[in-house]
Amino acid sequence: MGAYGVYGTTGYGNTGANSFFNFHPIGYVGAQLSIPLFNGTITKHKIVQKKIDIQKTNIQKELVSEKSKLDLINAEMQYTLANQNIATVNDQIKLAKKIYNNTVLQNKQGMATITDLLLADNSLREAQQNYIVAMVNLRKAELEYKRVTGNLMAIKN
Numbered sequence: 001m002g003a004y005g006v007y008g009t010t011g012y013g014n015t016g017a018n019s020f021f022n023f024h025p026i027g028y029v030g031a032q033l034s035i036p037l038f039n040g041t042i043t044k045h046k047i048v049q050k051k052i053d054i055q056k057t058n059i060q061k062e063l064v065s066e067k068s069k070l071d072l073i074n075a076e077m078q079y080t081l082a083n084q085n086i087a088t089v090n091d092q093i094k095l096a097k098k099i100y101n102n103t104v105l106q107n108k109q110g111m112a113t114i115t116d117l118l119l120a121d122n123s124l125r126e127a128q129q130n131y132i133v134a135m136v137n138l139r140k141a142e143l144e145y146k147r148v149t150g151n152l153m154a155i156k157n
Contacts, residue, residue, distance in 0.1 A: 005029040068148070075145040082138040089127065089134045096124040 006028055013021030103120035106112035146152045 001034065002032040003030070004032075071148045075141065075148045079138075079141040079145050082134065082141040085134045086131075086138055089131045093124070093127045093131055096120070096127040100124045 006026075008026055009023045010026050011021055011023045013019065100120040100123070103112050103117050107114070107117045143152070
């Protein structure tokens with residue numbers, strides 16, 4: 001839809017011996033209205049496309065929500081397993097220490113060889129190394145849990 005208007009003056013006249021020049025006011029207004037009789041099915045297709053876009057966005061929102069829930073469950077499970085692993089590794093260290101101490105006593109009494117003593121020592125060191133790995137895994141699980149729950153604090157300098 002559009003509107004327009006013009007107002008002004010115009011002049012008519014002759015040149016020469018009998019010259020004259022007369023001014024007359026002039027003006028007009030108008031309006032234009034455009035109504036499409038048929039635009040094909042463009043509008044219908046645009047509406048359908050927008051409905052599909054809304055459905056797609058809702059599905060993506062649900063996927064993000066489900067992924068967040070799954071990440072939280074996974075982080076909780078990893079943390080629980082890491083704690084259980086710490087307890088298991090502690091028990092292994094205690095057992096390795098007992099075996100090492102017994103092997104040292106047996107070696108002093110001549111009942112265990114140096115090879116037995118070295119194997120017991122190696123087992124104790126391996127158990128201690130496993131404890132360090134388990135602690136690192138526990139800290140990783142804690143960080144992942146904090147990341148998923150949004151509790152990581154920024155370090156300010």
